[in-house]
Amino acid sequence: MSQRGRPVVGPPPVASRTRGPCGHDPTAADDDRGISDDERLRRVWWNGAVAKNVLGGDLQPCGMDPLTGFYRDGCCNTGAEDRGVHTVCVIATAEFLEFSTSRGNDLTTPMPGHSFPGLRPGDRWCLCAQRWQEALDEGAAPEVVLEATHASTLEWVSLEDLRRHAVA
Numbered sequence: 001m002s003q004r005g006r007p008v009v010g011p012p013p014v015a016s017r018t019r020g021p022c023g024h025d026p027t028a029a030d031d032d033r034g035i036s037d038d039e040r041l042r043r044v045w046w047n048g049a050v051a052k053n054v055l056g057g058d059l060q061p062c063g064m065d066p067l068t069g070f071y072r073d074g075c076c077n078t079g080a081e082d083r084g085v086h087t088v089c090v091i092a093t094a095e096f097l098e099f100s101t102s103r104g105n106d107l108t109t110p111m112p113g114h115s116f117p118g119l120r121p122g123d124r125w126c127l128c129a130q131r132w133q134e135a136l137d138e139g140a141a142p143e144v145v146l147e148a149t150h151a152s153t154l155e156w157v158s159l160e161d162l163r164r165h166a167v168a
Contacts, residue, residue, distance in 0.1 A: 022059035022075035052151040062089035062148040063124030066117045076126035084128040089148035099140035129156035
């Protein structure tokens, strides 16, 4: 059980990985999938040996309880298979969770089959960049943890907007 009383799901703890806490290791689980060497190299290029955040530093963990990230590694890493671009580390608010539900994306209902415990206000979560921008446009954007927000977010959202919603 996690500290919040939720069942622990997902991959082994990040500390057991061969790279830094948010240094996506594209070979860690991919050997069994039979991906090509070209694909493996493309993933290294996309993520880098250590992913970068929107401030240019090393990407920091976003959240471990609940375990977040497209890869469920606690970090807002991304790759070609992450079609939603789950790169913005946010601190969920009741207002944002209601907004998301109104847009057809209920983030509060647990879905154990997808290693998703459901979110509560105060949880840190890797949010889709486009969803964050949509929430911003509607006045419901949650706060952002810049050090844990992947640099690729800047393809969708301005750094100025992210800074205005950054946690102190």
